[in-house]
Amino acid sequence: MLPTQSSGAGRFAELDLSRLPSPCFVIDEIKLTENLQILKDIATAADTKILLALKAFSMWSLAPLISDYLAGCCASGLWEAQLARKYFAGELSSFAPAFKPSEIEEIATLSSHVVFNNLSQHANFADITRQQGADTGLRINPQHSEGQTAKYDPSMTGSRLGQPLEQLMQLDLPEIDGLHFHNLCEQGLDPLARTVAAIEPYLAAQKGRFKWLNLGGGHMLTQPDYETEALITLLKRLRSDYDAQIYLEPGTAIAFDAGILVGEVLDVADNDGPIAILDISATCHMPDVLEAPYRPALINETPGDGVTVTLGGPSCLAGDVIGTYTLPERPISGQRLAFLDQAHYSMVKTTTFNGMKMPSIAIWNSQTDALKLVREFDFGDFERRLS
Numbered sequence: 207m208l209p210t211q212s213s214g215a216g217r218f219a220e221l222d223l224s225r226l227p228s229p230c231f232v233i234d235e236i237k238l239t240e241n242l243q244i245l246k247d248i249a250t251a252a253d254t255k256i257l258l259a260l261k262a263f264s265m266w267s268l269a270p271l272i273s274d275y276l277a278g279c280c281a282s283g284l285w286e287a288q289l290a291r292k293y294f295a296g297e298l299s300s301f302a303p304a305f306k307p308s309e310i311e312e313i314a315t316l317s318s319h320v321v322f323n324n325l326s327q328h329a330n331f332a333d334i335t336r337q338q339g340a341d342t343g344l345r346i347n348p349q350h351s352e353g354q355t356a357k358y359d360p361s362m363t364g365s366r367l368g369q370p371l372e373q374l375m376q377l378d379l380p381e382i383d384g385l386h387f388h389n390l391c392e393q394g395l396d397p398l399a400r401t402v403a404a405i406e407p408y409l410a411a412q413k414g415r416f417k418w419l420n421l422g423g424g425h426m427l428t429q430p431d432y433e434t435e436a437l438i439t440l441l442k443r444l445r446s447d448y449d450a451q452i453y454l455e456p457g458t459a460i461a462f463d464a465g466i467l468v469g470e471v472l473d474v475a476d477n478d479g480p481i482a483i484l485d486i487s488a489t490c491h492m493p494d495v496l497e498a499p500y501r502p503a504l505i506n507e508t509p510g511d512g513v514t515v516t517l518g519g520p521s522c523l524a525g526d527v528i529g530t531y532t533l534p535e536r537p538i539s540g541q542r543l544a545f546l547d548q549a550h551y552s553m554v555k556t557t558t559f560n561g562m563k564m565p566s567i568a569i570w571n572s573q574t575d576a577l578k579l580v581r582e583f584d585f586g587d588f589e590r591r592l593s
Protein backbone atom coordinates (compact mmCIF):
# COMPACT_ATOMS: atom_id res chain seq x y z
CA MET A 207 0.00 0.00 0.00
CA LEU A 208 1.53 3.33 -1.07
CA PRO A 209 1.12 6.30 1.32
CA THR A 210 -0.94 9.32 0.25
CA GLN A 211 1.27 12.34 -0.43
CA SER A 212 -1.44 14.86 0.53
CA SER A 213 -0.39 17.52 3.03
CA GLY A 214 -3.97 17.77 4.35
CA ALA A 215 -7.26 19.51 3.64
CA GLY A 216 -5.80 23.04 3.63
CA ARG A 217 -8.45 25.58 2.60
CA PHE A 218 -10.83 22.79 1.48
CA ALA A 219 -11.69 22.43 5.19
CA GLU A 220 -13.61 25.72 4.78
CA LEU A 221 -15.69 24.63 1.75
CA ASP A 222 -19.37 23.93 2.43
CA LEU A 223 -19.72 20.52 0.71
CA SER A 224 -23.53 20.80 0.59
CA ARG A 225 -23.19 23.49 -2.13
CA LEU A 226 -22.02 20.84 -4.59
CA PRO A 227 -23.73 18.11 -6.58
CA SER A 228 -22.54 14.63 -5.60
CA PRO A 229 -20.24 13.11 -6.63
CA CYS A 230 -18.12 16.06 -7.75
CA PHE A 231 -14.46 16.88 -8.33
CA VAL A 232 -13.67 20.35 -7.00
CA ILE A 233 -10.53 22.19 -8.03
CA ASP A 234 -9.34 25.20 -6.02
CA GLU A 235 -8.02 27.64 -8.62
CA ILE A 236 -6.08 29.50 -5.94
CA LYS A 237 -4.15 26.39 -4.83
CA LEU A 238 -3.58 25.50 -8.49
CA THR A 239 -2.23 28.99 -9.12
CA GLU A 240 0.12 28.68 -6.12
CA ASN A 241 1.46 25.41 -7.55
CA LEU A 242 1.86 27.01 -10.98
CA GLN A 243 3.75 29.95 -9.47
CA ILE A 244 6.23 27.57 -7.78
CA LEU A 245 6.81 25.86 -11.12
CA LYS A 246 7.19 29.14 -12.99
CA ASP A 247 9.73 30.37 -10.43
CA ILE A 248 11.76 27.16 -10.84
CA ALA A 249 11.57 27.41 -14.64
CA THR A 250 12.73 31.04 -14.59
CA ALA A 251 15.53 30.50 -12.07
CA ALA A 252 16.85 27.40 -13.85
CA ASP A 253 16.20 28.54 -17.45
CA THR A 254 14.19 25.33 -17.84
CA LYS A 255 10.91 24.72 -19.66
CA ILE A 256 8.15 23.02 -17.68
CA LEU A 257 5.33 21.22 -19.50
CA LEU A 258 2.04 19.90 -18.06
CA ALA A 259 1.69 16.12 -18.44
CA LEU A 260 -1.91 15.93 -19.65
CA LYS A 261 -2.18 12.26 -18.67
CA ALA A 262 -2.28 13.41 -15.04
CA PHE A 263 -4.51 16.47 -15.32
CA SER A 264 -6.36 17.44 -18.50
CA MET A 265 -8.81 20.01 -17.18
CA TRP A 266 -9.05 22.16 -20.27
CA SER A 267 -11.40 24.69 -18.67
CA LEU A 268 -8.31 25.78 -16.68
CA ALA A 269 -6.04 25.84 -19.74
CA PRO A 270 -5.89 29.66 -20.00
CA LEU A 271 -4.67 29.87 -16.38
CA ILE A 272 -2.16 27.01 -16.81
CA SER A 273 -0.86 28.45 -20.09
CA ASP A 274 -0.04 31.74 -18.32
CA TYR A 275 2.51 29.88 -16.17
CA LEU A 276 3.88 26.89 -18.10
CA ALA A 277 5.74 26.45 -21.40
CA GLY A 278 3.25 23.93 -22.84
CA CYS A 279 2.07 20.34 -22.50
CA CYS A 280 3.17 16.79 -23.02
CA ALA A 281 0.81 14.29 -24.62
CA SER A 282 0.61 10.50 -24.67
CA GLY A 283 -0.98 10.23 -28.09
CA LEU A 284 -3.26 11.82 -30.66
CA TRP A 285 -6.21 12.78 -28.50
CA GLU A 286 -4.13 14.46 -25.81
CA ALA A 287 -2.15 16.21 -28.57
CA GLN A 288 -5.41 17.48 -30.08
CA LEU A 289 -6.61 18.64 -26.65
CA ALA A 290 -3.31 20.45 -26.07
CA ARG A 291 -3.50 22.31 -29.37
CA LYS A 292 -7.21 23.12 -29.00
CA TYR A 293 -7.02 24.63 -25.52
CA PHE A 294 -3.44 25.15 -24.31
CA ALA A 295 -0.71 27.48 -25.53
CA GLY A 296 3.00 26.80 -25.98
CA GLU A 297 5.04 23.77 -26.95
CA LEU A 298 3.87 20.18 -27.18
CA SER A 299 6.01 17.10 -26.60
CA SER A 300 4.41 13.78 -27.54
CA PHE A 301 5.59 10.40 -26.35
CA ALA A 302 4.03 6.94 -26.61
CA PRO A 303 5.56 3.48 -26.12
CA ALA A 304 4.63 2.95 -29.80
CA PHE A 305 2.88 5.23 -32.28
CA LYS A 306 0.28 4.02 -34.77
CA PRO A 307 1.41 4.51 -38.39
CA SER A 308 -2.06 5.94 -39.17
CA GLU A 309 -1.68 8.67 -36.52
CA ILE A 310 1.98 9.68 -36.56
CA GLU A 311 1.69 12.33 -39.28
CA GLU A 312 -1.05 14.20 -37.40
CA ILE A 313 0.76 13.83 -34.08
CA ALA A 314 3.93 15.22 -35.65
CA THR A 315 2.01 18.12 -37.20
CA LEU A 316 0.60 19.04 -33.79
CA SER A 317 3.81 18.49 -31.81
CA SER A 318 6.99 20.47 -31.28
CA HIS A 319 8.84 17.28 -30.20
CA VAL A 320 7.97 13.65 -30.88
CA VAL A 321 9.81 11.34 -28.50
CA PHE A 322 10.29 7.74 -29.64
CA ASN A 323 10.45 4.83 -27.27
CA ASN A 324 13.33 3.14 -29.03
CA LEU A 325 15.46 3.21 -32.15
CA SER A 326 13.05 1.03 -34.10
CA GLN A 327 10.25 3.59 -33.65
CA HIS A 328 12.74 6.30 -34.53
CA ALA A 329 13.78 4.49 -37.72
CA ASN A 330 10.13 4.10 -38.75
CA PHE A 331 8.89 7.59 -37.99
CA ALA A 332 11.77 10.11 -37.75
CA ASP A 333 11.55 11.22 -41.39
CA ILE A 334 7.81 11.85 -41.37
CA THR A 335 8.16 13.65 -38.04
CA ARG A 336 10.82 16.01 -39.37
CA GLN A 337 8.81 16.61 -42.55
CA GLN A 338 6.00 17.94 -40.33
CA GLY A 339 8.48 20.31 -38.66
CA ALA A 340 8.80 18.57 -35.28
CA ASP A 341 12.00 17.64 -33.46
CA THR A 342 12.73 13.97 -32.90
CA GLY A 343 13.65 12.61 -29.49
CA LEU A 344 14.59 9.26 -28.01
CA ARG A 345 13.48 7.97 -24.63
CA ILE A 346 16.31 6.25 -22.87
CA ASN A 347 15.84 3.71 -20.13
CA PRO A 348 18.40 4.67 -17.45
CA GLN A 349 18.39 1.09 -16.05
CA HIS A 350 18.61 2.67 -12.64
CA SER A 351 15.70 1.75 -10.36
CA GLU A 352 14.31 4.36 -7.98
CA GLY A 353 10.73 3.04 -7.83
CA GLN A 354 9.22 1.54 -4.69
CA THR A 355 6.95 -0.73 -6.75
CA ALA A 356 7.80 -2.42 -10.06
CA LYS A 357 4.53 -1.17 -11.60
CA TYR A 358 5.78 2.42 -11.23
CA ASP A 359 9.42 1.74 -12.04
CA PRO A 360 10.30 2.36 -15.71
CA SER A 361 13.78 0.94 -14.99
CA MET A 362 12.47 -2.41 -13.78
CA THR A 363 14.05 -5.52 -15.30
CA GLY A 364 12.50 -6.22 -18.69
CA SER A 365 10.85 -2.76 -18.85
CA ARG A 366 9.21 -1.90 -22.17
CA LEU A 367 9.87 1.81 -21.64
CA GLY A 368 12.84 3.42 -23.36
CA GLN A 369 15.95 2.21 -25.14
CA PRO A 370 18.13 0.59 -22.49
CA LEU A 371 21.20 2.69 -21.73
CA GLU A 372 23.48 -0.36 -21.90
CA GLN A 373 22.41 -0.97 -25.52
CA LEU A 374 22.83 2.70 -26.45
CA MET A 375 26.41 2.69 -25.21
CA GLN A 376 27.24 0.09 -27.90
CA LEU A 377 25.45 1.83 -30.78
CA ASP A 378 26.07 4.66 -33.18
CA LEU A 379 23.20 7.01 -32.72
CA PRO A 380 21.30 8.29 -35.78
CA GLU A 381 20.50 12.01 -35.96
CA ILE A 382 18.27 12.80 -32.96
CA ASP A 383 17.38 16.25 -31.63
CA GLY A 384 16.84 15.41 -27.99
CA LEU A 385 16.97 12.80 -25.25
CA HIS A 386 14.16 12.01 -22.82
CA PHE A 387 13.96 9.92 -19.69
CA HIS A 388 11.17 9.41 -17.18
CA ASN A 389 12.26 7.39 -14.17
CA LEU A 390 10.45 8.76 -11.10
CA CYS A 391 7.04 8.52 -9.47
CA GLU A 392 6.06 11.21 -6.93
CA GLN A 393 9.68 11.58 -5.78
CA GLY A 394 12.08 14.21 -4.52
CA LEU A 395 15.44 15.51 -5.72
CA ASP A 396 17.78 12.71 -4.62
CA PRO A 397 16.26 10.02 -6.90
CA LEU A 398 16.48 12.50 -9.78
CA ALA A 399 20.11 13.33 -8.99
CA ARG A 400 20.99 9.61 -8.85
CA THR A 401 19.20 8.98 -12.17
CA VAL A 402 21.10 11.84 -13.80
CA ALA A 403 24.35 10.41 -12.41
CA ALA A 404 23.49 7.03 -13.97
CA ILE A 405 23.13 8.52 -17.46
CA GLU A 406 25.86 11.15 -17.29
CA PRO A 407 28.66 8.98 -18.68
CA TYR A 408 26.52 8.58 -21.79
CA LEU A 409 25.62 12.27 -21.91
CA ALA A 410 29.27 13.20 -21.56
CA ALA A 411 30.22 10.89 -24.43
CA GLN A 412 27.53 12.48 -26.64
CA LYS A 413 28.20 16.06 -25.52
CA GLY A 414 27.00 18.74 -27.94
CA ARG A 415 24.78 16.37 -29.94
CA PHE A 416 21.42 17.20 -28.40
CA LYS A 417 19.37 20.40 -28.58
CA TRP A 418 17.37 19.39 -25.53
CA LEU A 419 17.15 17.01 -22.59
CA ASN A 420 13.74 16.14 -21.17
CA LEU A 421 13.90 14.82 -17.59
CA GLY A 422 10.30 13.51 -17.65
CA GLY A 423 7.84 13.72 -14.75
CA GLY A 424 7.44 12.24 -11.30
CA HIS A 425 9.05 15.26 -9.58
CA MET A 426 7.05 16.41 -6.52
CA LEU A 427 8.12 20.00 -7.08
CA THR A 428 5.17 21.55 -5.24
CA GLN A 429 5.47 19.46 -2.10
CA PRO A 430 6.51 21.80 0.74
CA ASP A 431 9.78 19.96 1.48
CA TYR A 432 11.03 19.65 -2.12
CA GLU A 433 14.69 20.77 -2.33
CA THR A 434 14.03 23.49 -4.88
CA GLU A 435 17.34 25.34 -4.66
CA ALA A 436 19.36 22.15 -5.17
CA LEU A 437 17.13 21.25 -8.14
CA ILE A 438 17.76 24.66 -9.73
CA THR A 439 21.51 24.15 -9.29
CA LEU A 440 21.30 20.72 -10.95
CA LEU A 441 19.19 21.98 -13.86
CA LYS A 442 21.51 24.94 -14.47
CA ARG A 443 24.53 22.68 -14.43
CA LEU A 444 22.96 20.30 -16.96
CA ARG A 445 22.03 23.21 -19.21
CA SER A 446 25.54 24.56 -19.19
CA ASP A 447 27.46 21.25 -19.28
CA TYR A 448 25.50 19.88 -22.25
CA ASP A 449 24.53 23.16 -23.91
CA ALA A 450 20.97 21.86 -24.15
CA GLN A 451 17.53 23.24 -23.30
CA ILE A 452 16.24 21.34 -20.25
CA TYR A 453 12.60 20.28 -19.99
CA LEU A 454 10.58 18.85 -17.12
CA GLU A 455 7.11 17.38 -17.70
CA PRO A 456 5.44 16.86 -14.32
CA GLY A 457 1.73 16.09 -13.97
CA THR A 458 1.06 15.40 -10.30
CA ALA A 459 3.06 18.43 -9.11
CA ILE A 460 0.81 20.80 -11.07
CA ALA A 461 -2.46 19.67 -9.49
CA PHE A 462 -1.03 18.39 -6.18
CA ASP A 463 -3.47 19.02 -3.31
CA ALA A 464 -5.51 21.32 -5.59
CA GLY A 465 -8.60 19.11 -5.83
CA ILE A 466 -10.98 16.96 -3.82
CA LEU A 467 -13.64 14.40 -4.69
CA VAL A 468 -16.87 15.08 -2.84
CA GLY A 469 -19.35 12.25 -2.29
CA GLU A 470 -22.35 11.27 -0.25
CA VAL A 471 -23.15 8.40 2.12
CA LEU A 472 -25.98 6.31 0.65
CA ASP A 473 -26.32 3.71 3.38
CA VAL A 474 -24.60 2.40 6.50
CA ALA A 475 -24.74 -1.27 7.48
CA ASP A 476 -22.73 -3.58 9.78
CA ASN A 477 -20.58 -6.60 9.04
CA ASP A 478 -17.54 -6.86 11.26
CA GLY A 479 -17.92 -3.12 11.96
CA PRO A 480 -19.80 -0.29 10.24
CA ILE A 481 -19.67 -0.13 6.45
CA ALA A 482 -20.80 2.98 4.58
CA ILE A 483 -21.73 2.72 0.90
CA LEU A 484 -20.96 5.97 -0.91
CA ASP A 485 -21.89 7.33 -4.33
CA ILE A 486 -18.12 7.34 -4.98
CA SER A 487 -16.66 4.13 -6.37
CA ALA A 488 -12.98 3.25 -6.00
CA THR A 489 -12.99 1.32 -9.26
CA CYS A 490 -14.93 3.92 -11.30
CA HIS A 491 -13.85 7.23 -9.79
CA MET A 492 -10.49 6.69 -8.05
CA PRO A 493 -9.07 3.58 -9.78
CA ASP A 494 -5.55 4.24 -8.46
CA VAL A 495 -6.89 3.38 -4.99
CA LEU A 496 -7.09 -0.23 -6.21
CA GLU A 497 -4.36 -0.08 -8.85
CA ALA A 498 -1.50 1.56 -6.89
CA PRO A 499 -2.92 0.60 -4.36
CA TYR A 500 -3.18 3.49 -1.89
CA ARG A 501 -5.55 4.84 0.75
CA PRO A 502 -6.69 8.39 -0.07
CA ALA A 503 -6.82 10.87 2.80
CA LEU A 504 -10.29 12.03 3.87
CA ILE A 505 -11.42 15.41 5.15
CA ASN A 506 -12.27 15.40 8.90
CA GLU A 507 -10.61 12.09 9.77
CA THR A 508 -10.04 11.76 13.52
CA PRO A 509 -7.43 8.98 13.81
CA GLY A 510 -7.49 7.24 17.18
CA ASP A 511 -10.64 8.96 18.40
CA GLY A 512 -14.07 8.14 17.01
CA VAL A 513 -15.89 5.45 15.01
CA THR A 514 -13.92 3.29 12.59
CA VAL A 515 -15.85 2.79 9.35
CA THR A 516 -15.14 1.01 6.08
CA LEU A 517 -16.01 3.23 3.09
CA GLY A 518 -16.98 1.45 -0.11
CA GLY A 519 -18.47 2.17 -3.51
CA PRO A 520 -21.83 1.31 -5.08
CA SER A 521 -20.47 -0.99 -7.84
CA CYS A 522 -20.84 -4.80 -7.98
CA LEU A 523 -17.11 -5.33 -7.36
CA ALA A 524 -16.57 -7.01 -3.98
CA GLY A 525 -13.27 -5.17 -3.71
CA ASP A 526 -14.77 -1.72 -4.40
CA VAL A 527 -13.49 -0.57 -1.02
CA ILE A 528 -11.84 2.82 -0.60
CA GLY A 529 -10.44 2.19 2.88
CA THR A 530 -11.06 2.19 6.61
CA TYR A 531 -11.37 5.58 8.30
CA THR A 532 -11.96 6.88 11.80
CA LEU A 533 -14.65 9.57 11.83
CA PRO A 534 -15.95 11.66 14.74
CA GLU A 535 -19.30 9.80 14.63
CA ARG A 536 -20.97 6.94 12.81
CA PRO A 537 -21.84 8.38 9.37
CA ILE A 538 -25.46 8.75 8.32
CA SER A 539 -27.18 8.60 4.92
CA GLY A 540 -26.97 11.89 3.07
CA GLN A 541 -23.78 12.95 4.85
CA ARG A 542 -21.13 14.55 2.65
CA LEU A 543 -17.50 13.33 2.60
CA ALA A 544 -14.47 14.49 0.62
CA PHE A 545 -11.33 12.62 -0.39
CA LEU A 546 -8.21 14.76 -0.62
CA ASP A 547 -5.69 15.27 -3.42
CA GLN A 548 -7.96 13.90 -6.16
CA ALA A 549 -7.24 16.37 -8.98
CA HIS A 550 -4.54 14.25 -10.65
CA TYR A 551 -4.92 10.72 -12.01
CA SER A 552 -8.58 10.48 -10.83
CA MET A 553 -10.59 12.79 -13.10
CA VAL A 554 -8.67 11.51 -16.15
CA LYS A 555 -9.27 7.86 -15.21
CA THR A 556 -13.01 7.71 -14.44
CA THR A 557 -15.13 5.00 -16.06
CA THR A 558 -18.87 4.28 -16.30
CA PHE A 559 -18.60 0.60 -15.26
CA ASN A 560 -21.98 -0.51 -13.84
CA GLY A 561 -23.50 2.54 -15.59
CA MET A 562 -21.90 4.66 -12.87
CA LYS A 563 -22.35 8.41 -13.19
CA MET A 564 -19.06 10.24 -13.58
CA PRO A 565 -18.44 12.96 -10.98
CA SER A 566 -19.35 16.51 -11.97
CA ILE A 567 -16.48 19.01 -12.16
CA ALA A 568 -16.43 22.33 -10.31
CA ILE A 569 -13.94 25.17 -9.89
CA TRP A 570 -13.79 26.82 -6.49
CA ASN A 571 -11.95 30.02 -5.59
CA SER A 572 -10.80 29.61 -2.00
CA GLN A 573 -10.24 33.38 -1.68
CA THR A 574 -13.66 34.60 -2.81
CA ASP A 575 -15.57 31.33 -2.09
CA ALA A 576 -17.02 31.56 -5.64
CA LEU A 577 -18.06 28.18 -7.02
CA LYS A 578 -18.54 27.38 -10.71
CA LEU A 579 -19.92 24.07 -11.94
CA VAL A 580 -18.12 23.48 -15.25
CA ARG A 581 -19.31 19.98 -16.16
CA GLU A 582 -22.15 17.62 -15.34
CA PHE A 583 -22.61 14.21 -16.94
CA ASP A 584 -25.88 12.56 -17.95
CA PHE A 585 -27.19 9.35 -19.50
CA GLY A 586 -26.10 10.55 -22.97
CA ASP A 587 -22.41 10.48 -21.93
CA PHE A 588 -22.79 6.82 -20.91
CA GLU A 589 -24.76 5.93 -24.05
CA ARG A 590 -22.23 7.57 -26.42
CA ARG A 591 -19.41 5.39 -25.08
CA LEU A 592 -21.25 2.26 -26.21
CA SER A 593 -23.15 0.96 -29.20
Ligand SMILES: Cc1ncc(COP(=O)(O)O)c(C=O)c1O
Pocket residue numbers: 259261262280301388390391392422423424425455456457458459
Ligand atom coordinates in the same frame (compact mmCIF):
# COMPACT_ATOMS: atom_id res chain seq x y z
C1 LIG B 1 6.59 9.97 -19.94
C2 LIG B 1 5.92 10.60 -18.77
N1 LIG B 1 6.06 11.92 -18.57
C3 LIG B 1 5.46 12.55 -17.53
C4 LIG B 1 4.68 11.85 -16.63
C5 LIG B 1 4.03 12.60 -15.49
O1 LIG B 1 4.42 12.09 -14.27
P1 LIG B 1 3.89 12.70 -12.89
O2 LIG B 1 2.43 12.93 -13.05
O3 LIG B 1 4.19 11.62 -11.90
O4 LIG B 1 4.65 13.94 -12.64
C6 LIG B 1 4.53 10.47 -16.79
C7 LIG B 1 3.72 9.69 -15.84
O5 LIG B 1 3.60 8.51 -15.89
C8 LIG B 1 5.15 9.82 -17.90
O6 LIG B 1 4.99 8.50 -18.11
